[in-house]
Amino acid sequence: MIIAIKPGTAQEDIKNFTALLERRGVKVHYSAGTSQTVLGLVGDTTGISEESLQAHHLVEKVVRVQEPYKRANRAFHPLDTRIDIPVAGGQVRSIGAGSLGIMAGPCSVETREQIVGIANSVKQSGATFLRGGAFKPRSSPYSFQGLGCEGMDLLLEAKKETGLPIVTELMAIHQLELFDEVDIVQVGARNMQNFTLLKELGRCHKPILLKRGYACTITELLMAAEYIMAGGNDQIILCERGIRSFDNFTRNTLDLSAIPALKRKSHLPVIVDPSHATGLAWMVPTMAKAAIAAGADGLIIEVHNNPEEALCDGEQSITPDAFDSLMTVLRKYAALEEKII
Amino acid sequence: MIIAIKPGTAQEDIKNFTALLERRGVKVHYSAGTSQTVLGLVGDTTGISEESLQAHHLVEKVVRVQEPYKRANRAFHPLDTRIDIPVAGGQVRSIGAGSLGIMAGPCSVETREQIVGIANSVKQSGATFLRGGAFKPRSSPYSFQGLGCEGMDLLLEAKKETGLPIVTELMAIHQLELFDEVDIVQVGARNMQNFTLLKELGRCHKPILLKRGYACTITELLMAAEYIMAGGNDQIILCERGIRSFDNFTRNTLDLSAIPALKRKSHLPVIVDPSHATGLAWMVPTMAKAAIAAGADGLIIEVHNNPEEALCDGEQSITPDAFDSLMTVLRKYAALEEKII
Amino acid sequence: MIIAIKPGTAQEDIKNFTALLERRGVKVHYSAGTSQTVLGLVGDTTGISEESLQAHHLVEKVVRVQEPYKRANRAFHPLDTRIDIPVAGGQVRSIGAGSLGIMAGPCSVETREQIVGIANSVKQSGATFLRGGAFKPRSSPYSFQGLGCEGMDLLLEAKKETGLPIVTELMAIHQLELFDEVDIVQVGARNMQNFTLLKELGRCHKPILLKRGYACTITELLMAAEYIMAGGNDQIILCERGIRSFDNFTRNTLDLSAIPALKRKSHLPVIVDPSHATGLAWMVPTMAKAAIAAGADGLIIEVHNNPEEALCDGEQSITPDAFDSLMTVLRKYAALEEKII
Amino acid sequence: MIIAIKPGTAQEDIKNFTALLERRGVKVHYSAGTSQTVLGLVGDTTGISEESLQAHHLVEKVVRVQEPYKRANRAFHPLDTRIDIPVAGGQVRSIGAGSLGIMAGPCSVETREQIVGIANSVKQSGATFLRGGAFKPRSSPYSFQGLGCEGMDLLLEAKKETGLPIVTELMAIHQLELFDEVDIVQVGARNMQNFTLLKELGRCHKPILLKRGYACTITELLMAAEYIMAGGNDQIILCERGIRSFDNFTRNTLDLSAIPALKRKSHLPVIVDPSHATGLAWMVPTMAKAAIAAGADGLIIEVHNNPEEALCDGEQSITPDAFDSLMTVLRKYAALEEKII
Incomplete structure (x- = not known):
């Protein structure tokens, strides 16, 4: 799962958001470009819904890369x-x-x-x-x-x-x-x-x-x-x-x-x-x-x-x-x- | 419910079809124009589906005039x-x-x-x-x-x-x-x-x-x-x-x-x-x-x-x-x- | 625009793909996590279609962050x-x-x-x-x-x-x-x-x-x-x-x-x-x-x-x-x- | 085209409506059952829209029996x-x-x-x-x-x-x-x-x-x-x-x-x-x-x-x-x- 962070977000806020995500059991990879900070979620993201992430005020866009199903996959x-x-x-x-x-x-x-x-x-x-x-x-x-x-x-x-x-x-x-x-x-x-x-x-x-x-x-x-x-x-x-x-x-x-x-x-x-x-x-x-x-x-x-x-x-x-x-x-x-x- | 009968249908066939319909508990009114014979179904048609009537080879078109619900109506x-x-x-x-x-x-x-x-x-x-x-x-x-x-x-x-x-x-x-x-x-x-x-x-x-x-x-x-x-x-x-x-x-x-x-x-x-x-x-x-x-x-x-x-x-x-x-x-x-x- | 690159893509291929993108008039920011490489496109992306990027064999997912319209925006x-x-x-x-x-x-x-x-x-x-x-x-x-x-x-x-x-x-x-x-x-x-x-x-x-x-x-x-x-x-x-x-x-x-x-x-x-x-x-x-x-x-x-x-x-x-x-x-x-x- | 007339409509009103329809160039066949009066339109109905008939206050339902296209038919x-x-x-x-x-x-x-x-x-x-x-x-x-x-x-x-x-x-x-x-x-x-x-x-x-x-x-x-x-x-x-x-x-x-x-x-x-x-x-x-x-x-x-x-x-x-x-x-x-x- 990839999360694009809103431009202009403070580092402190990103750190807190990262901690919140990791409490849900995934690893978060941080990558900052000059214009866009992107978080990559690694691990089992099947229990995390894009829509609920979308509610967070720091989030610009959420994209699921892996499908949310495992056994049928x-x-x-x-x-x-x-x-x-x-x-x-x-x-x-x-x-x-x-x-x-x-x-x-x-x-x-x-x-x-x-x-x-x-x-x-x-x-x-x-x-x-x-x-x-x-x-x-x-x-x-x-x-x-x-x-x-x-x-x-x-x-x-x-x-x-x-x-x-x-x-x-x-x-x-x-x-x-x-x-x-x-x-x-x-x-x-x-x-x-x-x-x-x-x-x-x-x-x-x-x-x-x-x-x-x-x-x-x-x-x-x-x-x-x-x-x-x-x-x-x-x-x-x-x-x-x-x-x-x-x-x-x-x-x-x-x-x-x-x-x-x-x-x-x-x-x-x-x-x-x-x-x-x-x-x-x-x-x-x-x-x-x-x-x-x-x-x-x-x-x-x-x-x-x-x-x-x-x-x-x-x-x-x-x-x-x-x-x-x-x-x-x-x-x-x-x-x-x-x-x- | 109104049933348009296919043009050229024999009277005998219409009579049999009417009997079939009446066995389902409705009265059937027959009305023939020069170009089109139409049957009107009177009584409780809520148990009769348009789609199943549509299966009959004599039927050209079926229209429900009354809604199929009663208590909610x-x-x-x-x-x-x-x-x-x-x-x-x-x-x-x-x-x-x-x-x-x-x-x-x-x-x-x-x-x-x-x-x-x-x-x-x-x-x-x-x-x-x-x-x-x-x-x-x-x-x-x-x-x-x-x-x-x-x-x-x-x-x-x-x-x-x-x-x-x-x-x-x-x-x-x-x-x-x-x-x-x-x-x-x-x-x-x-x-x-x-x-x-x-x-x-x-x-x-x-x-x-x-x-x-x-x-x-x-x-x-x-x-x-x-x-x-x-x-x-x-x-x-x-x-x-x-x-x-x-x-x-x-x-x-x-x-x-x-x-x-x-x-x-x-x-x-x-x-x-x-x-x-x-x-x-x-x-x-x-x-x-x-x-x-x-x-x-x-x-x-x-x-x-x-x-x-x-x-x-x-x-x-x-x-x-x-x-x-x-x-x-x-x-x-x-x-x-x-x-x- | 954010492009997630397929896992396991060679650096050389990413470099060539980046060059291809920059020829279309945008700047490309590269950010690699351990699991996922992400390219961020900066500049005027209104002329670039997500669908055509999606055709490229290196691309896993494309997300448009900015809307594709300007004057109406x-x-x-x-x-x-x-x-x-x-x-x-x-x-x-x-x-x-x-x-x-x-x-x-x-x-x-x-x-x-x-x-x-x-x-x-x-x-x-x-x-x-x-x-x-x-x-x-x-x-x-x-x-x-x-x-x-x-x-x-x-x-x-x-x-x-x-x-x-x-x-x-x-x-x-x-x-x-x-x-x-x-x-x-x-x-x-x-x-x-x-x-x-x-x-x-x-x-x-x-x-x-x-x-x-x-x-x-x-x-x-x-x-x-x-x-x-x-x-x-x-x-x-x-x-x-x-x-x-x-x-x-x-x-x-x-x-x-x-x-x-x-x-x-x-x-x-x-x-x-x-x-x-x-x-x-x-x-x-x-x-x-x-x-x-x-x-x-x-x-x-x-x-x-x-x-x-x-x-x-x-x-x-x-x-x-x-x-x-x-x-x-x-x-x-x-x-x-x-x-x- | 078949038109079901609203129950309880006066004969006079049906007659006027029939005249209105015939002025549009079709023949109208009248057929009355005990519960439902039905008009059948015969002739070229391709220029008559169901929707506009539906506007008339006497009309309960309109059904097109013939398709509205001729040369493609x-x-x-x-x-x-x-x-x-x-x-x-x-x-x-x-x-x-x-x-x-x-x-x-x-x-x-x-x-x-x-x-x-x-x-x-x-x-x-x-x-x-x-x-x-x-x-x-x-x-x-x-x-x-x-x-x-x-x-x-x-x-x-x-x-x-x-x-x-x-x-x-x-x-x-x-x-x-x-x-x-x-x-x-x-x-x-x-x-x-x-x-x-x-x-x-x-x-x-x-x-x-x-x-x-x-x-x-x-x-x-x-x-x-x-x-x-x-x-x-x-x-x-x-x-x-x-x-x-x-x-x-x-x-x-x-x-x-x-x-x-x-x-x-x-x-x-x-x-x-x-x-x-x-x-x-x-x-x-x-x-x-x-x-x-x-x-x-x-x-x-x-x-x-x-x-x-x-x-x-x-x-x-x-x-x-x-x-x-x-x-x-x-x-x-x-x-x-x-x-x-």
Whole structure:
């Protein structure tokens, strides 16, 4: 961290300020030019916020040179992290480091027939994970809120029938006891900065699919991952799912540059959700291809057998047939990227 | 809700679609022009999402005419809601319907001296509530996270000494047992769409200060209030605290037009947080004045005795002296608006 | 400007880089700590872009300490600038430094009766300038584009009849020959970064009303002013008129914090356009009050005798009666701010 | 266009309103349900703005069903438009309808050696167009503004030596006389809503590369194209070059979903500028691949022989060697998309 001191500051004041900084556990290097005095902070500055330094009356400008995250930081962990989920027969399904994870399924679990039917179908097409919501975060209290525990049971039945590992959303920590058989625990975009929840998930031993908040920066997403990792859980999959912008042609704006950005700064795998990002079923296949070309480690795609009567988010769900065609195309893009589905 | 049907749709298909809609509990009015068939949905459409209707292949366009919220809606509750908080001597401190609530205090509770000292000082200057954080949502897991229970105790001591009712943030529902003596429970911007938390707060009997998420729309804020109100808790105070935009001169962009917008659509009181919105202490007094002129029912302002050494958010805290001068000015603006502090 | 050099850079490389920088006309101060070498650039750095320095392989981070604008900068011109427009009888109408300029009138000039009628009415109510568009920037080529030269003639007639100085928009430099009798030349938000136009206006001798682009930062607005001032024209009035955000309750989001931000960084007067910012006539009076409370040096407000049949922007125009009531209120706010209308 | 009338409106008032609407040249279809009266406007509604209808006191809601653009609209021109630029030997270079246009070159023309050298090199690698700026829109008046006419001459020399057709930016209409030998005239993002300029370009007979304004919607970009097309010039190439968002990891946020969005609504070709969008040379190749996978009809990429000493935008320029490697990769993606470079 570099601090530019206001011109004309007395040496005595700088000395006192330096002492204040060193009490926070860093070493301070002083360097004075004729026009500008600059302090360099060395050591672990992750606990020091630029903004609070900025409050000091001697400070002209503060610049963070090192990122404020450590465990998520590629600088300290150069190799790509791969998340391995064990499945029947001693095999694993992997995400990251050259393996693409393809998660497909309905927004909400609705009935046994629906979820098992879709699970069989997407497995056939090549999906490696089944997605489906039992607890649904809905912006209206009057909208369908998911089947809850019953939905969870149906999801587990679909897992048993197909062998597909499952990914589903947890909305509050007390639900965790229901997640024993769940393979990947999803944290939704609206909970990305629910720091209490993140801390608790740091103590659990399951892979976490952490969705980017729709108005969160790259750094904030990595800080959210850091919250979980600081608790001891290193198995994080990051997920870009669209950000808010001024245009509403699509529901959100899919920020594919987040993929190279996150992969440069972090070793964690990054997947993309083109369904929630665009909100438009017809756009999903195109953006899925583009995500692979941009370096994504996987996709999470909504597939529904009857999108027009889906209880939730039908407008963004593709049919099993469309998913099957898409997989044929995606395999070619994966090959170009030298990745395995 | 109005649904424009795609040109050229067969009558049979429209009939089936109408039946599908009526199964969701609304009446459907059909009206055909030469060029365009339009269906009008009558009844309670709050449980029907425009987006899911948009998925249907017959639908050209969907428009919601009625707002998706009921209890928060001024249409069904024309008079302003006033929140009354009882204080010693049989008195109340009020927010809304002509009464301004002025909440002041430090971002974080740090020591007994600090919080009691600031409480005495802001009371002297005319604050009607003491604010202070015991549980702090911080974007870094390595930043100071608040004193927790100990901070809560100190806050209650300050309440006892000064008689000021207190407002403090709850980050997770299990903390609620510590909030018995708290007068107003704050839900932070990052939890505005933590729907599980909102539902639980619907069952508690305390006024809730609901901060607008930094990328949430006016409608989403009112839907978050509706989540709480649907559970039976009508005592909601809305709070504008800045939204994210492309400019970073200020930490967030204070959206003062949210005040008239919220007050037109809802009967709930609306206060403003100029400290978090701007992140700049020197800008707080100006924006506080503007908020009153824009019709705010109150303010929540960070005041710290020593902003330069504050453990959190010092750069946006004003000193007790600055707060005292500000109150003198605000009284004049309150008078113009015919409001009581 | 401060440049942090990448750790481990050879002295020889730093020396060459320093030479490269000095060839661009600045002095370079070298200061090495044990962990970080920092270069401080002294002199006129306005022609050096941070982004291009960032391209250099030795550079870790670049920070600009001084603002990139000079003539618009309050640091070099501490006193508020006041723009004086001469009117009949040796008097002036002023904007800035304690004087509020109130500009009112229709979006578009439509007929002689309309513009003269509105002019008389707003003058009666206390407006100090007449606004009205002859050349209209419309997002559709099929929308009414303004009356052009004929509109200009009608505007000048209204000026002659009422004595009100006029402000109207110039869309291209070749129109300037028609602006001889115009008192203030408006540059629209969509032309704020039309640098060719700005340069040409630097050579004209009329006050310029420079509207902030709807997605331009505070710094970019001041750089646009700097373009004009660099050509020799110092008479600039800045105008906040709403920025784009994710919410569309209002047409744009009125950023009132831009007023204290601009006034801290610059000596130029700042006015506010609540009509275009909100797009909602019922919200205009509230936001006009708030703008004065936030320190604005004036307002530009759309007033139309028959908003429902206005050829342009009727939904944001208030009636002459509403304007008259608003002026009564604004005088009280102006008095609190110790400003003269 | 559909207009929902406020409940309880008298028949007489609806009749008068209908007459008012029909005077604007459309037919009005009346349809009354028990709860809601709806008017449907038939005919050419492109000249009627929703916002101005919204001003009328009888109107509850207005919805546009048809897009406000005609000539750019795929509905009236289902086949993809292809832009053909003739080059020596009776050949053409094409953009759109299966042909990828690859434009490469420096941000600014600096010297003869530079531009001719880069031109030879990118041609060798497979670029089909040479880009380079002679007139540069810079946010600071003190930054290098381009070589102007001299730059134009150098660009034409490079064209002559290599046979590459050239694309370069026009900042004001009076420069058009210098563009005789220019193959594609670029309109920069900051001029996308310079409507006077767009109208003039409607009268010229050259292909126009129209860059999306950094805060303009998909619809606004198509309306800007419509301005040019309404004047008679149908040769428009649209260009996505990044939009403003709250995150500043990249300079802008590349909105690749704009490609399928624009191509669904319009027949015009769409290219992508990953250099300006990201502002980061290391990210350009990744986003270039993703753009092709998302369906782009071409790319415009900054290539500089010495990015570290470039007079402009060096941080986003890739070297000729990096461009050469990129082309090898892009050919594979083009093949998957069945497109010809």
